[in-house]
Amino acid sequence: MPNSSDTCKIGETTQKSGAYECLICKYAGNVTEIQVEKGKILPMCATCKDQDTTWHFKRAS
Numbered sequence: 001m002p003n004s005s006d007t008c009k010i011g012e013t014t015q016k017s018g019a020y021e022c023l024i025c026k027y028a029g030n031v032t033e034i035q036v037e038k039g040k041i042l043p044m045c046a047t048c049k050d051q052d053t054t055w056h057f058k059r060a061s
């Protein structure tokens with residue numbers, strides 16, 4: 001499992017600005033990344049539209 005400090009669920013507030021990757025898309029073989037600023041609420045993934053996905057923090061912007 002990824003380090004829990006680097007993952008966020010939908011609806012959680014981000015702790016860091018940067019690129020977040022949808023893990024449900026990742027497991028399906030797709031790459032879906034979004035840019036989110038610190039303090040923003042993580043949205044639903046527009047690609048898989050899963051209501052319960054986890055966003056993995058990939059890199060700081």
Ligand SMILES: [Zn+2]
Pocket residue numbers: 022023024025026032045046047048049050053
């Ligand atoms: Zn997704």
